[in-house]
Amino acid sequence: MMLPLEAAALARGRPVGDPDFLHFSRVCKDYPLRGGQTLRAIDDVSFSVTEREVCVLLGPSGCGKSTLLRMAAGLDRPSVGEIALAGERVTGPSRDRGMVFQSYTSFPWLTVRQNVEFGLRMNGDSLALKEGTADYFLERVKLEPFQDAYPEQLSGGMRQRVALARALANYPKLLLMDEPFGALDAETRWQMQELLLDVVSKDAMTVLIVTHDIDEALFLGDRIVFLSRHPGRVREILQPPFKQGGRLTTKEALYDAPGYHDIEKHVMRMMREEGAGAPH
């Protein structure tokens, strides 16, 4: 983990670091059907996420993007192939790979601060606790005034900020997010997207995030892995050209970005093609 100041210096440029920091290698997922047959839901997926990069898994529903994310977290296992983080094979969940879920997962019996400190307590990281790690991340997600509140007292967006701060306070090498803003209203959603990009840029986090929202993918992703479905395969990997000079900070900047409309149309067309023949 880098110090926040070093991270801030890196934040404006393109991500630099290990190009195969997170590596999916020929990953397949099979589900057993009746009569001994199997259904291949994910087929031969290989791609890499560069260190300090925000990578988005985008695709129609049923493409297996959430399953890929859960496999990276170690919550599911690939049937074939393997996933490695910093050269180390993923075999199960660990504090190296923090996760934010779509549903609210704040522990209701703990205050906001206790939620954020949960990982450090579990790992016996008393040094980080004493150094004010919780304060730092509470401030990053603008929840300092609510640190003694219980999650039930908070709005949906605030609860997702608790989940984000809780994952980051544990100093993971990789942040995994499964449609983290899917349950939020439109206004809260773009605010959260801007906040997320700000937070992960300043701390130079490597992020893998699942979404089916094209706008969200183009705004957040340095790299976008588009998946086809039935079975899930990598169809195309895009790197939005308008991010060469650095990440965007506001949604308006996205709409003004040169080439934004072309790339959005292109992704929309892929979405439609993948959706064709799907049950309505």
Next chain:
Amino acid sequence: MTTRTAHATAPTPPTAAPARSAVPGTPWFEFKQTLQPWTRVVLGIVGAALFLGAWQIAGTSDGVPRALFPPPTDVGRALWRLFAEQHFAADVWASFVRIMLSFGLAAVIALPLGMLMGAFAGVAAVLNPLLAGFRYLPATAFIPLFLMWLGAGEEQKIALLLVGVVFFLITLLMDNTLAVRTELIETARTLGANRRQILWSIVLPASLPAYLDTLRQMLAVGWTYLVVAEIVATTDGIGAMMMRAKRFVHVDEIMAGIVIIGVLGVACDGAFRLARHVAFPYLRYQR
């Protein structure tokens, strides 16, 4: 002038929804209504008063043998007599201790079992079929066995009260544990918590409010077994008093015993509710 213009430009909306629940003459049958605390208290008293009034009228009307169906005033007098002249407080205390001992024992057995069965499918698979069978056996069927094994003393009564609740308790606590959301456990795993930590720091605190509710419900069932447990070879306790009273056809004293059991049950219920309110402050914000 100004008021007239204001009226003209901004017509007042028809007095509707928000005001309705506040006005007197609130309709009785409105779905999901929130009542004022004092309204609830008054309505509760009215309900009890209606019941007691009907009982009083029935008990004092002609043709009803007063000795077999005494009105509430007679039962009240019997209660006074019992406490003042017949050391009934000692009986109540004996019953209370029996209930607390047996229920405490049941909770000590059921809490770890229910939690482990709910947390680990393997533990449930081993124990559940066996325990499900025991649940269907009537507790009273164990009385002859307990009399032979434990004699006619205190142990036999505690055992009966225990058997009456423990199997249900285990199953209900298991269900409470199963209801813990998977995402909470998965989140803890991705934060680096190990198996033991997840059990104590996630599964237990996530289930505790439900555990407390289950204990409250099952304590009520424990009270219902009390008289059965105190029928056999017992000299003290509320049930024993009621059996003595039956021998002399003192119906007013039997009813007094029933009333006291009800009162103690409601008091236990209140104690559990209070404990829940104090122990889980975060639940006050639940929507």
